[in-house]
Amino acid sequence: MAYLQINHFSAALSKMASLAVIVPEGAGPFRAVYQLHGLSDDHTAWQRRTSIERYADRYGIIVAMPDGARSFYANAPDSPDRYEDHILETVALVDRMFRTIDGPHARGIGGLSMGGYGAMKLGLKHPRVFGSIAAHSACMDMRAYHRDRAFPDLAHFFGPTFPKSEDVFALATASRRSRSARPRIRIDCGIADFLIDHNRRMHRHLDRLGIAHEYQEFPGEHNWEYWDQHIDQALRFHVTSFAQATSASRRAVRARRASPRAAKR
Structure with a gap:
């Protein structure tokens, strides 16, 4: 197991960016989860405040944790702060640097609070990149906060x-009409959380x-004690989703091979 801190140039942000990566032992190839932090944290928070490294080792997955600043993982309309694009370029960077399995059947995204919103948004917008979403205590209704002058970052990133x-x-409504495969979704929140x-x-x-989705409520508030207790369940959800997607893909291949049209060819 290795924990790496990577500084790299981000074309999306036009500046240097930081990325923390947990890499399990072994030759791979590895499935990967992209874990997003909350508004007041950075790319190191998940590793510092939870047992995520131990669980990544248990499940044999890469966990990549990019720095999203206070961006809500959005592309600002009038500045080079393009954080949605930055997350997507981070996926490409991790695929180049490590022996990963390319495709949504082996790639998930998760996060807490601001990062939970980011995981839902990016997962739903990019189903060909991410095949599973796990959101903790997510700030789902950003429309309400956009009107709140206490959050000046929102006007910058959303206009x-x-x-x-x-x-x-x-x-979510648009994804129902899409022909693309929808990511598997898991949502959890503490009953005493202000975002419940x-x-x-x-x-x-x-x-x-x-x-279809998993939804669970547990005792707890909007804090690291809660997220540390439930990150194991989220990573296990991703791993189960990877296995289900791989099995479905294999069944589809077998069905195509067994079809009369395939037999004629």
């Missing part, structure tokens, strides 16, 4: 009017859309 392309409720209503509304929204 004066909150765009539909950043609304995870709208993205956001998560309950998303749960109800996904139910109304008929989108």
Whole structure:
């Protein structure tokens, strides 16, 4: 098991960026999870504040933790702060640097609070990149916070009017109509968390859309004690999703080979 701190030039941000990566022992190839931090943290927080390294070792997966600043993982409309693009280029960087399995069947995204919102948004927007989403205590309704002058970062990253392309409720609705395979989704939140209503509304929204997902509430608040207790479940969800996606892909290949049309060829 190795824990690496990587400084690299980000074309999306036009500056140097930081990335923490947990790499298990062995030759690989490895499945990978991209773990996003919250508003007041950085790329080191997951490793410092939880047992994520121990769980990554247990499941034999790479965990990559990029620095998202206070961006809500958005592309700012009038500046070089393009953090959505930065996460996507980080995926390409990790694939170049490590022996990973390319494709959504072997790649997941997760996060907490701001990072939970980022995981939902990026996972729903890019189903050909990420095949599973695990969001803890996510700030789901960014429309409400966009109107709050206490968060000046939001106007910078979203512009004066909150765009539909950043609304995870709208993205979930759009994903139902998409022909692309939808990522598997897991959401959890503490019952005493101030964002519990956001998560309950998303749960109800996904139910109304008929989108299968896991939703769980546990005792706890919006803090590291809660996230440390539940990161193991989230990583296990990704690993199970990888296995299910791989099995489904193999069944599809066998079905195509066994079809009458394939037999004629």
